[in-house]
Amino acid sequence: MRADRLLSLLLLLQNRGRMTAPELAAELEVSVRTVYRDVEALGASGVPVLADRGPAGGYRLADGYRTRLTGFTDAQAGSLFLAGAPGPAGELGLGADLAAAQLKLEAALPAALAARAKRIQDRFHLDAPAWFRDADPVPHLARIAQAVWDQRILHAHYRRWGGEVHRELEPLGLVLKGGIWYLAGRTEDSVRTYRVSRFLAVDTGAGTFERPEGFELGAYWRASTDRLDAVLHQQTAELRLSARGRRLLPMLFGAAGRRALADAGAADRDGWTRLWLPVESEAVAVGDLLRLGTEAEVLGPPALRAAVAATAEALAARYR
Numbered sequence: 001m002r003a004d005r006l007l008s009l010l011l012l013l014q015n016r017g018r019m020t021a022p023e024l025a026a027e028l029e030v031s032v033r034t035v036y037r038d039v040e041a042l043g044a045s046g047v048p049v050l051a052d053r054g055p056a057g058g059y060r061l062a063d064g065y066r067t068r069l070t071g072f073t074d075a076q077a078g079s080l081f082l083a084g085a086p087g088p089a090g091e092l093g094l095g096a097d098l099a100a101a102q103l104k105l106e107a108a109l110p111a112a113l114a115a116r117a118k119r120i121q122d123r124f125h126l127d128a129p130a131w132f133r134d135a136d137p138v139p140h141l142a143r144i145a146q147a148v149w150d151q152r153i154l155h156a157h158y159r160r161w162g163g164e165v166h167r168e169l170e171p172l173g174l175v176l177k178g179g180i181w182y183l184a185g186r187t188e189d190s191v192r193t194y195r196v197s198r199f200l201a202v203d204t205g206a207g208t209f210e211r212p213e214g215f216e217l218g219a220y221w222r223a224s225t226d227r228l229d230a231v232l233h234q235q236t237a238e239l240r241l242s243a244r245g246r247r248l249l250p251m252l253f254g255a256a257g258r259r260a261l262a263d264a265g266a267a268d269r270d271g272w273t274r275l276w277l278p279v280e281s282e283a284v285a286v287g288d289l290l291r292l293g294t295e296a297e298v299l300g301p302p303a304l305r306a307a308v309a310a311t312a313e314a315l316a317a318r319y320r
Contacts, residue, residue: 136197233278245295
């Protein structure tokens with residue numbers, strides 16, 4: 001409550017000019033002694049509050065001082081113009097709201113901060129989808145987002161790998177990952193992740209739900225991705241990589257490739273480096289590793305090396 005009172009005191013001085021301690025006390029419904037303490041606190045925090053003595057005295061702000069939108073710094077104000085990329089906001093049905101909010105924010109900013117925010121918009125652009133992949137069609141995203149906000153139960157027709165299912169879901173939150181929308185939804189006392197583009201139809205009835213106590217979307221998503229990583233990376237491949245192969249590894253294998261390079265030893269006299277890379281199932285790993293071409297040699301496990309060799313021989317026979 002004191003923080004709110006300090007902000008109110010600051011805005012009173014900014015909007016009305018000089019005010020006496022009794023006038024401020026009456027406006028804030030506190031004692032004059034509390035006003036004295038609050039003025040000292042504002043001064044200690046860097047706000048230039050001046051005290052004029054005499055019959056026409058009182059407290060006022062230094063000439064030219066104005067609070068910068070409740071204390072936003074240059075970086076904080078500018079960063080708001082990067083928040084909420086227009087593409088995802090449009091998919092959620094909030095594109096017009098985002099544009100209007102940015103216009104209002106720009107109008108409220110002091111001239112120097114508004115100019116900085118405009119420079120940030122001119123120099124930085126957020127593009128959420130990954131390279132060389134069209135964004136998923138998400139015709140039901142706006143309705144799902146509204147159900148998340150209103151805590152309404154979703155009646156969903158969903159397409160999964162094994163076929164189509166009808167589910168009653170409690171939608172807990174939406175996540176945008178690499179240009180793909182996911183829904184965290186609870187059903188039968190367990191929370192699962194659903195790809196929004198696979199919803200064939202959704203409907204919301206009158207029923208509402210209570211969010212699970214202690215559920216935090218960010219923590220759930222981190223734990224979910226960790227579990228997925230553990231399931232996908234079922235084994236570790238031992239590789240030899242050329243210098244060019246080392247440059248290709250993070251491009252083709254992302255974070256797993258970067259971690260493998262960081263833990264690798266020194267190159268041998270031929271310039272090749274031995275390292276260990278987490279990979280998916282054998283069938284998937286063969287295709288992934290062959291993308292490295294002749295810049296890599298699979299040393300192990302023996303079954304994976306044999307599978308890569310057999311695939312390479314079959315390719316050679318086909319193109320011979």
